[in-house]
Amino acid sequence: MRIMGLDYGSKTVGVAISDPLGLTAQGIETIHRKAENKLRQTLARIEALAKEYDVEKIVLGFPKHMNNDIGERAEKSLELKEMLERRTELPVIMWDERLTTVEAERTLIESKVRREDRKKYVDTIAAVFILQGYLDSIYLEKDKATISEENMVSE
Numbered sequence: 001m002r003i004m005g006l007d008y009g010s011k012t013v014g015v016a017i018s019d020p021l022g023l024t025a026q027g028i029e030t031i032h033r034k035a036e037n038k039l040r041q042t043l044a045r046i047e048a049l050a051k052e053y054d055v056e057k058i059v060l061g062f063p064k065h066m067n068n069d070i071g072e073r074a075e076k077s078l079e080l081k082e083m084l085e086r087r088t089e090l091p092v093i094m095w096d097e098r099l100t101t102v103e104a105e106r107t108l109i110e111s112k113v114r115r116e117d118r119k120k121y122v123d124t125i126a127a128v129f130i131l132q133g134y135l136d137s138i139y140l141e142k143d144k145a146t147i148s149e150e151n152m153v154s155e
Helices: 040-052 072-088 100-110 115-154
Strands: 002-008 012-018 025-032 055-062 092-096
Touching (some): 002 040, 002 115, 012 040, 012 115, 025 115, 055 072, 055 115, 072 092, 092 115
Parallel strands (some): 002 055, 055 092
Antiparallel strands (some): 002 012, 012 025
16 A cells, blocks of 8 residues: 655645555655645546556645744645545545755755756656655654663663
8 A cells, every 4th residue: 555745836846656565655646736625626636546556545745834823825835635535535634744845955956956947847846845744754663662772671
């Protein structure tokens, strides 16, 4: 089973998928829509990808403000979460995505991707960073639990 990561923007949704072991995230596509409130085709595409990749849960970027407040963009992400859960019947986890687009942009610049080509990839790369952050947190928690168990056994 795999996990899907989404970077939800006003006109695009970057999509990433984990490998079957849940260790790494790979970008697979950017879904484009004509208007922000036109989500039916976007939801259908996400649902199709979730089935194609045998996804067990979705991690959706949660764009909080730097002061931790929830703004209009975050509210729209929460609305998308509800729609995705109804449509796919999969759990959707909200994941703090602050600065992932900046990080994705920086990665593309360092990789010497031309400015006009960066727009094609930035949302997918941001989805990879969102998903990889979540995957890393899972393994950090597992490592902490393993260390705690080992300490209890050795005492």
